[in-house]
Amino acid sequence: MAPLADLYQVSMAYGHWRAGRHRAPAAAELFFRRPPFRGSFALGAGLAEGLRGLRAFRFSAADVAYLRSVLPSTTDDAFFDYLATLDASEVTVTAVPEGSVVFPRVPFLQVKGPLLVVQLLETTLLCLVNYASLVATNAARFRLLAGPDVKLMEMGLRRAQGPDGALSASKYSYIGGFDCTSNILAGKLYGIPVRGTIAHSFVMSFRCLEEVQPRDLPPRAGGDPVDLAGLAVSWLQRVCDLLQTPPSKANQGELAAFVSYAVTFPCDFQGLLDTYCVRRSGLPNFCAVALALHQLGYQAIGVRLDSGDLAQQSKEIRGVFRACGAHFHVPWFGTIPIAVSNDISEQSLEEFRRE
């Protein structure tokens, strides 16, 4: 892991070494002054990674050669020889169990060992524990606000600080109370449940129903395949009549994308509602395909909203689902899960709870 450190750790190490204090017993404590997110607590996390960092702590010959090129030319050669002998075998770590609730100004990790090594480990440990604790804390706060039943999914891969930032976010969100991640690698490496259905790009890649191929789906209970596209078109008319919205405003490419996805994943159909107009296109198209699927014995798993006023729209969508469920005598329709994404914050979670 070395040299995952700030250069000043090495200059100070040289200072300690020259003063003959490099093996003096030292203890360093990790704590925070203010809890993140204007809160009152944090979760301490990242311990396993920190311990791996300690075990891997060692300066290779190349590391030492690099440091020699960076420190002043007056630096004593024997110091570099000494660096090459170091490891963390004399270091002991005491810490709260991974994911514990921790409070400001109360140390949650203590490192003891020879002064020089403890000094050199500081940045490594901070780097591995700080972000882990921050993300776990954020996840726990979201979980507290959302309550125990809401599903929380982490999908930050594209915005993270590169691959391992994203993996840390997936892992420590899960530790903090999230249910799943969009990140395949996090699922593969850590066994975190992964989820995902479709994006706007999939919806936009279709222009008309003629592009849907294959379009036949056998009923769930068995029997001859049925043309799902044709079935969805007839349902769209009935849904639009009920919702008093013109079928011509329902985007045909979107309907095609929904049908195509539903034929492919009949037991896992989720509609992404906001590629075009939610009320006049996304929602009628989804209801049409979901009702067509229902006619064949399948149940849609939900919808997703990715823009706009999520709380307000969710309320309207819930109303439409209830109306459809009652009108078409499909009881489960009223409780179709509504997923929201895009800038979910503590504030938006609170708004949802109020609605």
Next chain:
Amino acid sequence: MAPLADLYQVSMAYGHWRAGRHRAPAAAELFFRRPPFRGSFALGAGLAEGLRGLRAFRFSAADVAYLRSVLPSTTDDAFFDYLATLDASEVTVTAVPEGSVVFPRVPFLQVKGPLLVVQLLETTLLCLVNYASLVATNAARFRLLAGPDVKLMEMGLRRAQGPDGALSASKYSYIGGFDCTSNILAGKLYGIPVRGTIAHSFVMSFRCLEEVQPRDLPPRAGGDPVDLAGLAVSWLQRVCDLLQTPPSKANQGELAAFVSYAVTFPCDFQGLLDTYCVRRSGLPNFCAVALALHQLGYQAIGVRLDSGDLAQQSKEIRGVFRACGAHFHVPWFGTIPIAVSNDISEQSLEEFRRE
């Protein structure tokens, strides 16, 4: 690099594959809607990493086995066989040169190739380009505010999203206009200049001058070593007289730390002023050691402030340096560089410019 992707890329890929559209020609464009930091531009960066991601794009047997365990059991086996054959050899990328100024809603990277592969590459490329561009943009904005002469140093390793987040921050800050980093690994891997002197922990590890060992320093021009601690103590009295502050308020551990560091790095002595009281301890102690060094022919490289009102304190410190320089006839003292760290923002840079 695969599977650095969100799961929905794979579900959509299956949708495209089943519809026989997996090899349809596709183009995806990367752009942003709003510039970051309420600004009007961004720097496009991360291209080299993106291209490496493309070259490495491949599903291993283990990746495919994992995806098989995650997708619905009805998924066609032939799809997984197809995934195992994929690479990005049919993909072409067009992009602005690394670090170019880019504007909202103007694509700065275009990916062309078979629909399914282009789809699967989306998250990988976003992950590698988004943060790189964000950090480079931030650095460029800091550089514009600070002007061409101020030195800007990145020292975010301990707060980054793990090791590679930190490395990206170092690299793209440098591309955006920073001068150096504290991150040794970034220096070693990318050739970015690294800097660093001492932290508060070094200052706090000393309690009194008796702990300083060795304390003798030969004059720069050669000759018998002189006890720098004794010399600094006599200078401290003179400095305190000038500044009208009691020598008893100058922390002895801090003085010891400064002397120890100055003996170790006589050509690179930087004082960290705010472990104790800046005005009555850090500043007099620094001036005493810097003047003692000066007497032996060495020139201190500067001071660092890491807390409090940085702009206001810098002004006061500059005044003290000028007074010392004039009083003790040491012309370079008036222009000693003052480094500031801790929460440096665009706003604080503007405050500095105003002062």
